[in-house]
Amino acid sequence: MTQPSIVLHDFQSQRPKHHAGQGSILEWIAAAHAQAEITLRQPDTAEEREGITRKLHKLVLRFGCSTDRISTRNAALDDFTHTDWDRMRIFQLNRFPAGKPCGERSRFYGEVVGDAFDRFYAGEADPPDVLIHVTCTGYVSPSGAQRLVAKRDWGRFTEVVHAYHMGCYASMPAIRLAAGLLARGKARVDIVHTELCTLHMDPSQHLPEQLVVQTLFADGMIRYRASGPERAANGLEREAGGLELLAAREEIMPDTEDAMTWMVSDFGMQMTLSRKVPDHIRACLGPFLDRLGEAAGLGAERLAERALFAIHPGGPRIIDELAGHLGLGPEQVRASNAILRDYGNMSSATLPHVWKAMLEDPEVEPGRLIVSLAFGPGLTIAGAILRKRG
Amino acid sequence: MTQPSIVLHDFQSQRPKHHAGQGSILEWIAAAHAQAEITLRQPDTAEEREGITRKLHKLVLRFGCSTDRISTRNAALDDFTHTDWDRMRIFQLNRFPAGKPCGERSRFYGEVVGDAFDRFYAGEADPPDVLIHVTCTGYVSPSGAQRLVAKRDWGRFTEVVHAYHMGCYASMPAIRLAAGLLARGKARVDIVHTELCTLHMDPSQHLPEQLVVQTLFADGMIRYRASGPERAANGLEREAGGLELLAAREEIMPDTEDAMTWMVSDFGMQMTLSRKVPDHIRACLGPFLDRLGEAAGLGAERLAERALFAIHPGGPRIIDELAGHLGLGPEQVRASNAILRDYGNMSSATLPHVWKAMLEDPEVEPGRLIVSLAFGPGLTIAGAILRKRG
Numbered sequence: 001m002t003q004p005s006i007v008l009h010d011f012q013s014q015r016p017k018h019h020a021g022q023g024s025i026l027e028w029i030a031a032a033h034a035q036a037e038i039t040l041r042q043p044d045t046a047e048e049r050e051g052i053t054r055k056l057h058k059l060v061l062r063f064g065c066s067t068d069r070i071s072t073r074n075a076a077l078d079d080f081t082h083t084d085w086d087r088m089r090i091f092q093l094n095r096f097p098a099g100k101p102c103g104e105r106s107r108f109y110g111e112v113v114g115d116a117f118d119r120f121y122a123g124e125a126d127p128p129d130v131l132i133h134v135t136c137t138g139y140v141s142p143s144g145a146q147r148l149v150a151k152r153d154w155g156r157f158t159e160v161v162h163a164y165h166m167g168c169y170a171s172m173p174a175i176r177l178a179a180g181l182l183a184r185g186k187a188r189v190d191i192v193h194t195e196l197c198t199l200h201m202d203p204s205q206h207l208p209e210q211l212v213v214q215t216l217f218a219d220g221m222i223r224y225r226a227s228g229p230e231r232a233a234n235g236l237e238r239e240a241g242g243l244e245l246l247a248a249r250e251e252i253m254p255d256t257e258d259a260m261t262w263m264v265s266d267f268g269m270q271m272t273l274s275r276k277v278p279d280h281i282r283a284c285l286g287p288f289l290d291r292l293g294e295a296a297g298l299g300a301e302r303l304a305e306r307a308l309f310a311i312h313p314g315g316p317r318i319i320d321e322l323a324g325h326l327g328l329g330p331e332q333v334r335a336s337n338a339i340l341r342d343y344g345n346m347s348s349a350t351l352p353h354v355w356k357a358m359l360e361d362p363e364v365e366p367g368r369l370i371v372s373l374a375f376g377p378g379l380t381i382a383g384a385i386l387r388k389r390g
Numbered sequence: 391m392t393q394p395s396i397v398l399h400d401f402q403s404q405r406p407k408h409h410a411g412q413g414s415i416l417e418w419i420a421a422a423h424a425q426a427e428i429t430l431r432q433p434d435t436a437e438e439r440e441g442i443t444r445k446l447h448k449l450v451l452r453f454g455c456s457t458d459r460i461s462t463r464n465a466a467l468d469d470f471t472h473t474d475w476d477r478m479r480i481f482q483l484n485r486f487p488a489g490k491p492c493g494e495r496s497r498f499y500g501e502v503v504g505d506a507f508d509r510f511y512a513g514e515a516d517p518p519d520v521l522i523h524v525t526c527t528g529y530v531s532p533s534g535a536q537r538l539v540a541k542r543d544w545g546r547f548t549e550v551v552h553a554y555h556m557g558c559y560a561s562m563p564a565i566r567l568a569a570g571l572l573a574r575g576k577a578r579v580d581i582v583h584t585e586l587c588t589l590h591m592d593p594s595q596h597l598p599e600q601l602v603v604q605t606l607f608a609d610g611m612i613r614y615r616a617s618g619p620e621r622a623a624n625g626l627e628r629e630a631g632g633l634e635l636l637a638a639r640e641e642i643m644p645d646t647e648d649a650m651t652w653m654v655s656d657f658g659m660q661m662t663l664s665r666k667v668p669d670h671i672r673a674c675l676g677p678f679l680d681r682l683g684e685a686a687g688l689g690a691e692r693l694a695e696r697a698l699f700a701i702h703p704g705g706p707r708i709i710d711e712l713a714g715h716l717g718l719g720p721e722q723v724r725a726s727n728a729i730l731r732d733y734g735n736m737s738s739a740t741l742p743h744v745w746k747a748m749l750e751d752p753e754v755e756p757g758r759l760i761v762s763l764a765f766g767p768g769l770t771i772a773g774a775i776l777r778k779r780g
Contacts, residue, residue: 102492103655110653139529139555140653141767147647150768155642160768161563164554165529173551180570252545257537263500263530264654265493377531378540
């Protein structure tokens with residue numbers, strides 16, 4: 001069914017407080033795992049302690065995401081800037097080998113996200129009609145979105161919606177929900193992602209799968225607006241263009257329920273991630289792309305030949321694997337790789353960063369199609385076809 | 391702006407496993423608080439233990455919701471059926487005075503909600519187009535909704551949306567989101583609420599506010615469908631009628647951010663609730679109702695005279711207080727009081743239970759207007775005007 005199109009525009013990202021190279025982050029994570037293990041095992045001698053430290057350093061460097069795929073990442077928490085465990089807010093690993101339990105993580109999340117909303121809207125005089133807050137890394141009410149609306153006295157004009165706990169693909173349901181709200185008469189629907197993934201690291205878990213997760217995810221915050229096409233064209237927006245939504249589709253793959261899980265656990269939120277996820281995605285990708293393309297009247301083959309691909313970097317190799325599978329050239333996945341390299345996996349905030357990069361890149365010409373793909377628990381595969389506007 | 395109307399219909403509720411009288415629940419809660427305090431303080435003598443037990447029994451009966459407002463409540467967890475603390479799954483209070491930390495609560499939630507989705511859809515051959523899962527009491531992915539879709543192999547037909555962590559008023563954003571999805575071409579949007587509020591009780595917290603919360607909230611699960619009016623009329627649904635949505639509105643009241651909070655904490659989720667909440671609601675209710683009525687072309691006075699009121703029982707006295715404030719007669723709030731009496735406060739599942747009761751009540755004639763009101767962190771006040779169909 002053909003739908004009135006909507007436009008995503010006015011992207012603004014906010015860099016979390018601390019920016020660090022992946023090399024030094026890996027060193028910090030190795031030290032954290034060693035300290036957690038030392039706290040758990042209470043070794044008697046300096047030699048034993050050194051043995052643990054050496055072993056975990058080796059493990060983290062072996063299984064962690066290396067600096068050739070991720071070069072820098074951002075984080076909100078001061079803890080990551082030193083290894084004085086006594087001074088840590090969450091990762092007081094000399095007392096709590098998994099870091100502190102959930103409450104302190106929630107409080108910190110609430111503070112950071114409250115500030116982020118204030119900054120996102122500092123220069124904004126007019127309230128949006130709807131504010132969709134997207135996260136899977138912090139559940140605190142009133143949320144940053146609700147506190148902003150209360151502070152600015154926008155309560156009579158702005159409805160807040162929480163689109164929480166969907167995972168890395170959540171920008172897709174968010175834009176589908178926004179499209180629906182626009183279809184029901186709202187004019188300005190803002191979407192704000194605030195993901196503090198690094199808050200949920202558990203340095204007492206040394207399995208390879210956990211080392212991949214902990215060295216891959218980062219914090220990220222981004223805001224954008226969804227408007228009907230007539231409104232986005234009126235020249236008021238910071239970016240004249242924007243991305244037009246041509247089609248969106250979401251599926252759950254059969255027999256993959258346990259391949260990825262994400263839940264509130266004792267010490268923050270806990271992820272599990274099977275090594276088979278890339279296989280599952282590859283197995284369903286072709287037919288999924290056919291159906292997604294069909295919804296926009298476009299053949300999947302033509303998309304693979306000519307579109308750019310905004311691929312959520314769910315794992316360090318997923319962009320390469322999907323590009324290989326679909327026969328995409330390096331230019332078609334350049335922005336996806338660049339965001340992974342410069343920011344890591346910021347969960348649901350990642351794809352909007354890729355979209356922003358494509359919008360701002362003068363080499364991406366108006367009219368260019370962008371196929372967006374993201375994945376999450378279910379396993380869910382979510383996709384959208386966007387077109388860069390002039 | 392006038393919108394194409396949507397219809398809520400085909401309500402089905404599921405009773406959680408254990409049904410108990412409020413009197414015996416208060417006794418259990420008193421025993422739990424006593425055991426938590428005994429575990430924390432480790433008194434030396436039987437006398438001291440008895441003193442603690444007597445004191446907490448008195449406190450719970452004094453501040454807890456009494457049997458004249460709530461007569462029975464339901465809960466999923468076996469723990470509430472005995473006081474053998476060693477056998478408890480969550481409330482092993484002889485070892486954990488606040489109950490176990492979040493992980494075990496999440497696991498239990500996942501099991502119960504998985505079963506609930508299976509039962510809700512056991513007799514259903516056709517997949518809905520969208521399944522909106524609403525909860526503020528358990529964050530587990532894949533969710534019960536996602537697992538159902540995977541198991542039934544509905545992944546290509548059904549999109550899952552999580553509308554999580556909005557609180558007691560969440561049926562309102564859920565129906566607004568459903569309306570939007572229907573406007574974008576979906577035909578069958580199902581909404582399923584699964585709230586296991588009792589999982590988050592913390593018997594080590596004896597403040598009056600906490601005693602109110604712990605003796606008020608209960609578990610509840612309900613499902614219903616949102617359809618465009620032409621589809622709901624085609625006779626396929628279990629209930630020929632349904633409730634037509636005439637208007638919906640949501641506001642955040644100024645300067646009330648700290649009056650109610652709800653966040654993931656160390657031992658489950660933690661609520662705070664100021665005694666001023668009813669005052670805040672009363673202060674904004676009149677103008678809010680004016681604006682809500684306006685959106686449906688109806689004056690607030692006429693609504694107060696003639697409509698039925700589905701009022702979320704956020705506290706034990708809120709129905710009385712709002713009824714008094716608006717000058718409503720007992721018949722206008724009968725269903726709201728009946729649901730509070732028979733089920734307690736089931737968070738977001740409560741209002742849908744009130745709607746179901748009104749739909750099934752032959753004394754509520756077709757054409758009757760229903761004003762729905764609910765409240766949550768923000769403070770958010772959410773309202774809808776519904777009309778019972780013939």
